[in-house]
Amino acid sequence: MPFFMLIFRNLLRQRIRTLLTALGISLGITTVVALGVVTHSLKATAEDILHAGGADFAIGQSGSADLSFSTLTEEQLEDVAAYPEVDHAIGVLMAFSRAGSNPYFVQLGIEPADLEHFDVPLLEGRYLALGASNEILLGQEGASQLGKELGDTVELKDRTFTVVGIYRTGNVWEDGGAMLPLATVQEYERKDGLFTLIYVKARPGTDLDELTARIEEAHPELATLRTISDYGDVDQGIEIMDAANLAISFLAVFIGGIGVMNTMVMAVMERTREFGILRAVGWRQRRVLQMVLGESILLCLIGAVVGSILAVIFTRAILIFPVVRSFLDPEYTPEVFIRGLVVGVAVALLGALYPAIRAVRLSPIQAIRYE
Amino acid sequence: MNRNRIVIDIQDVVKTYEEGRIHALNGATLQIREGEFVAITGPSGCGKSTLIHLIAALDRPDSGRIAVNGVDLARMGDLSRYRAREVGLVFQLHNLLPTLSAAANVQVPMYEAELSFWDRRAKAQRLLEAVGLGDRASTPPTKLSGGERQRVAIALALANDPPLLLADEPTGNLDSKAGEMVLDLLRSIQRERGVTLVLVTHDLRIAGSAERIVRMLDGRVVDAGVTSTEAGP
Incomplete structure (x- = not known):
């Protein structure tokens, strides 16, 4: 044996x-x-959140206990956008509220004009119209959970939104939520002129290490986030x-x-x-x-x-x-x-x-x- | 085999238990020659089992010297190797592992002999056939009779071809017929393999089958006996 x-x-x-x-x-x-x-x-x-929309990196408020507490201003967005290596700087405001059976339905407020620079592959429908305040893009998983299709309406924060598009990015966090006009989210969150994150797309050939270092040096209140190890700077979760x-x-x-x-x-x-x-x-x-x-x-x-x-x-x-x-x-x-x-x-x-x-x-x- | 060569040399061995209150051996001295069949007899508590345990290096003496093939056991570094290679042990109560088959039990000492799985299996089968249990190889000890168990124990003792076979009351728990069978088996192994057989028994009839009878009393060898060759015609 x-x-x-x-x-x-x-x-x-x-x-x-x-x-x-x-x-x-x-x-x-x-x-x-x-x-x-x-x-x-x-x-x-x-990590997907940091690179949402195909961004090279994201910027949050340094020292935030939680990413959702990060608060950035329009001035800070303009400062970041002013760097010559920055192709696009897109400010987004995150919000969470009950939708259907999901108590933490993710809502991403974004300027409709920025959507053409924010990689959001549509499965059907169109992007948010410029100036529209009652339109919503649903992620594929979010739409499935809510049982909504193109043209349906969604109730959020006592408002009614019409589903104008359904997208799928492959990011579970984005796909499980929705995108709405920035001004609308700022209004119902009472955060006028404020953002949660700034997504940065740099020009081709940019040294990202050098750029992020310069941004953090000039703005100690900002944390540039490229990898999961940076994530702890804005969220201890x-x-x-x-x-x-x-x-x-x-x-x-x-x-x-x-x-x-x-x-x-x-x-x-x-x-x-x-x-x-x-x-x-x-x-x-x-x-x-x-x-x-x-x-x-x-x-x-x-x-x-x-x-x-x-x-x-x-x-x-x-x-x-x-x-x-x-x-x-x-x-x-x-x-x-x-x-x-x-x-x-x-x-x-x-x-x-x-x-x-x-x-x-x-x-x-x-x-x-x-x- | 040189039947004049002393293979076990016991000199003035003392062994006590319970912090010296019980004297199991009290200056025992004995020599055993190569290929001899020696029976050690004496009343209960005379130290005969203790002596055999010390020869098997299961325990150490308090004082005195036990040498096997000229090597003092006290100076031997690896007693496990000695027990595995030099000594085969048969106890009164068979020492078989109840959950293993007879063949698997016989293989247990072979794990230390670095034999391959196939060699271990073949050798165990050969040994079981040698003790007349070739057809019971896959049977666990619990389904064997007392005599069969003791024969498996003998096969186990021979697993690594030891030159020295030590049997402590091997027939003590058997009826007379099974006891006779086990004794015959030990005698034939001693003759055919030329092993030195030391058998401890309180039964003078069984002791009578040995070439030499050693008598012990109160922890000493009181009569070392003479072998048939020493006694002359």
């Missing part, structure tokens, strides 16, 4: 205990992997989620480790005489160690695989909520599953350490006499 099979057979001795322990581990791994998927996907969404993810991973390792230790200690205690026999027939301490650690690692790997499958099921299941679909398009990258695996192995090693040492230190003769 291969050594691996011997380890596997040992786990099958107490099937219920093995099953319950693996299940306990898998729940921890589910949390770690699911949170990893959600965090990664939200980062991807956040992602950083908080990263920290929570790390904390939960440690917690999963600790709690899982206690569970595995309990199982492995019981397994070693029950098999004390057997370990004595193995030592008596010449098994080295290292092989006993390999067997105990092997059992623990195999147990945790089973938990990691089951946990990862549950995490995929869970992250697909939460998409039934429209609000989640507006912000989240789950991305299953190898990193999140590797993290689950690493947590599983860490749990296995932590949990097996004490029982393995105990098994290795058994005196063969005392173990054989053990009843």
